[in-house]
Amino acid sequence: MKLAILARTDKRVQMELGETDPMIANALRRTLIADVPKMAIEDVEFHLGPIRSEDGKEYESIAPLFDEILAHRLGLVPLPTDLDLFVPKATCKTCGGEGCTNCTIIYSINKRGPGMVSSGDLEPIGDPKLRPPDAKIPLVQLGDGQAMLVYATAVLGTGRDHAKWQPTTAIAYKYRPTVDIDNKKMDPKKFPVEVCPVDILHHEDGKVVVRDEEKCTLCNACVEYAKKQGWDGAFKVRGDPARILLGFETDGSIPAVRALEEALGILERRFADLAGQMEELT
Numbered sequence: 310m311k312l313a314i315l316a317r318t319d320k321r322v323q324m325e326l327g328e329t330d331p332m333i334a335n336a337l338r339r340t341l342i343a344d345v346p347k348m349a350i351e352d353v354e355f356h357l358g359p360i361r362s363e364d365g366k367e368y369e370s371i372a373p374l375f376d377e378i379l380a381h382r383l384g385l386v387p388l389p390t391d392l393d394l395f396v397p398k399a400t401c402k403t404c405g406g407e408g409c410t411n412c413t414i415i416y417s418i419n420k421r422g423p424g425m426v427s428s429g430d431l432e433p434i435g436d437p438k439l440r441p442p443d444a445k446i447p448l449v450q451l452g453d454g455q456a457m458l459v460y461a462t463a464v465l466g467t468g469r470d471h472a473k474w475q476p477t478t479a480i481a482y483k484y485r486p487t488v489d490i491d492n493k494k495m496d497p498k499k500f501p502v503e504v505c506p507v508d509i510l511h512h513e514d515g516k517v518v519v520r521d522e523e524k525c526t527l528c529n530a531c532v533e534y535a536k537k538q539g540w541d542g543a544f545k546v547r548g549d550p551a552r553i554l555l556g557f558e559t560d561g562s563i564p565a566v567r568a569l570e571e572a573l574g575i576l577e578r579r580f581a582d583l584a585g586q587m588e589e590l591t
């Protein structure tokens with residue numbers, strides 16, 4: 310399989326897979342969703358009883374949402390994940406599963422109402438680089454006299470166990486489209502290029518031409534219009550299953566390219582495992 314990155318930002322990758330087939334693209338898609346790990350909040354400890362501020366004012370540790378709902382919302386906040394550092398807590402060699410800086414991040418929230426508690430109020434205990442990358446995710450609105458004192462522990466996990474550990478979103482792939490135009494089989498000047506819903510057809514020197522071919526959605530609107538005019542064969546639109554365009558985003562917890570490298574590594578190890586087991590059988 311060949312892989313070419315067509316466009317990349319920190320949070321998004323668009324690539325073309327060559328000499329491949331849909332099974333491989335789908336295996337990569339599923340690995341990106343279910344097997345690339347990230348950190349997410351798993352345990353939340355709520356302080357109960359009154360909370361006193363420095364000036365002596367007393368607040369009630371109560372919020373308009375149930376603690377379970379708040380814990381769930383905290384779990385869904387994307388957290389920065391260094392895949393070279395963090396390991397799953399259960400198999401952490403440093404602490405033997407007790408919890409240490411290699412397998413957990415501990416956050417605190419100490420907020421007094423009235424006001425909105427948001428992801429930016431999650432204060433990491435230790436390295437300030439571990440603050441959530443998106444500080445504006447609303448969690449709960451506190452009323453006057455209400456306060457929240459919470460300790461939350463994040464651990465490494467995968468989307469296979471819960472969607473909160475899924476670092477990638479909006480993963481989609483399609484066959485690489487090709488649009489062949491035979492201008493001799495139609496009257497190109499009379500062809501309305503706006504028939505194409507993604508605007509990739511254009512008039513140029515009395516001909517119809519295609520630009521940004523990869524944006525074609527294989528909708529066949531041009532083929533059908535030509536057919537109605539009796540211009541059979543003027544357009545040929547095909548998707549090539551051996552060339553696949555695949556794109557995805559991450560939630561900010563890991564750079565998109567790193568998630569891709571991780572997914573490819575997981576697939577490689579899995580196929581090597583399988584090959585090893587096959588050899589044992591024969």
Ligand SMILES: [Zn+2]
Nearest residue numbers: 401404409412
């Ligand atoms: Zn540990």
